[in-house]
Amino acid sequence: MNPAPLTILYFAWLRERAGRSEEQLTPPETVRTIADLITWLSQRSAGHAAAFAHTATIRCAINQEFCDPSAAIKPGDEIAFFPPVTGG
Amino acid sequence: MAKVNVQTQDFDIGAETAALTAGHTNIGGIGCFIGTVRAAPPDQRAITALTLEHYPAMTQRALEKIAAEAERRWSLLGCTVIHRHGRLELGANIVLVIAAAAHRQAALDAASFLIDWLKTKAPFWKQEHFLDGATTWVEAKSTDADAAARWSD
Numbered sequence: 001m002n003p004a005p006l007t008i009l010y011f012a013w014l015r016e017r018a019g020r021s022e023e024q025l026t027p028p029e030t031v032r033t034i035a036d037l038i039t040w041l042s043q044r045s046a047g048h049a050a051a052f053a054h055t056a057t058i059r060c061a062i063n064q065e066f067c068d069p070s071a072a073i074k075p076g077d078e079i080a081f082f083p084p085v086t087g088g
Numbered sequence: 089m090a091k092v093n094v095q096t097q098d099f100d101i102g103a104e105t106a107a108l109t110a111g112h113t114n115i116g117g118i119g120c121f122i123g124t125v126r127a128a129p130p131d132q133r134a135i136t137a138l139t140l141e142h143y144p145a146m147t148q149r150a151l152e153k154i155a156a157e158a159e160r161r162w163s164l165l166g167c168t169v170i171h172r173h174g175r176l177e178l179g180a181n182i183v184l185v186i187a188a189a190a191h192r193q194a195a196l197d198a199a200s201f202l203i204d205w206l207k208t209k210a211p212f213w214k215q216e217h218f219l220d221g222a223t224t225w226v227e228a229k230s231t232d233a234d235a236a237a238r239w240s241d
Contacts, residue, residue, distance in 0.1 A: 012141055012213035013225045052121035061211070064146035080143060080211075085139065088123050088173060088183050088203055088214025 002026065004076035008041070010051065011082035014036055014058065017051035026075075034060050035069040037079065051081070090155035090167035094147050096174040099184050108166040108188055115165045117192035119199030123183040134219045137152040138226075140173040140182065143211035147171070154205045158187060161201065169202060171212065191218050201239050208236040 005024040015021050031040050042052045052058065060067055061080040073079060091108070101122065105202045109115055124175075151169050158167055166188035176182060183206065187198035214226040 009143070011143055011211070050184070061143070061146060064143070064149060066209075078145070080146070082143065082211065083213060083225065085208065085211055086214045086226045086228050087142070087210050088207035088232075 001039075005076070006037075006073065007078045009078065009080040014051045014081050017047055019045075019047040032072055033069065034062070034067060034071050034073060034079065035039055037073060038069065038081075054068065057083055090152065090159060090169060092148060092151045092155055092168075094142065094144075094151065095170065095172060098181055099170045101184060104168050104170065104184060105186060108168050108186055112165055112188070115188045116190045117188070117195040118123045119187045119189075119192070119195035119197070121183075121199050121203045122181060123233060125178050125180045125182060127178055132218045135159055135178070135216050136219055137175055137177045137217045138182075139175045139215040139217065139223075140171075141172075141213045141215065143205045146211050148229070151206065154202060154209060157205065158198045158202050162187070162198040164189050164194065164198055167198070167202075169206070171206070171210065173212065175217075178189045180190070204232075204235045204239060207232045 003026060005026045008019055008023050010018045027037060027040050031037050038052050038055060041048050060080055062071055062073060063071060063078050092173065105118060151171065155167050155169050158164065164187055168186040170184040172182055185199050185202040187195050189195040204221050216224050216226060
């Protein structure tokens with residue numbers, strides 16, 4: 001059985017640069033953390049590369065909880081990438 | 089249990105305060121903060137509106153966690169958090185936090201805490217619209233991180 005795909009969400013300028021708000025992808029098994037995923041996604045298109053060019057200004061969440069780039073990911077997770085929040 | 093709403097429509101501060109205090113006779117103070125869309129200073133590019141983007145699956149829960157933390161830290165008798173999203177014109181309301189307590193210090197501190205944490209822990213992003221139709225994403229301010237850090241995790 002194939003592993004469940006990841007749902008990857010992009011917000012604000014990451015969404016604009018990536019040229020999409022959501023995609024379903026199944027990365028290779030070697031992609032184990034958020035940082036691995038960023039490296040893998042960056043190679044998918046020029047838009048992805050632009051979205052992830054400045055990793056210091058990217059925040060992330062796994063299944064709607066903020067996380068660090070070192071956090072482990074598993075099949076079926078919802079992974080969101082976005083800039084530092086500016087609500088209020 | 090706090091009232092938390094994420095919505096496009098405006099809110100009525102009087103109605104929200106009345107709903108919060110209805111049935112309570114032990115409330116002695118209500119702390120409130122309202123965030124609004126302000127114009128840019130005269131020496132900067134003129135802003136006509138903001139668009140608030142958010143992460144719908146996460147926003148409600150993130151705000152509920154912030155409100156629950158306020159209720160854990162202070163003896164609140166009521167708590168309301170309302171945040172708008174979508175396009176908001178100059179002067180429009182963006183966010184409302186209300187904390188009701190027996191005494192003013194808890195009410196004021198809790199309201200201050202709620203907006204400070206919301207600014208750094210709720211998944212909203214502001215986009216500025218300029219007179220010429222251009223847009224830009226607002227950058228997070230280090231002063232907001234400093235304000236949130238006052239309360240520690």
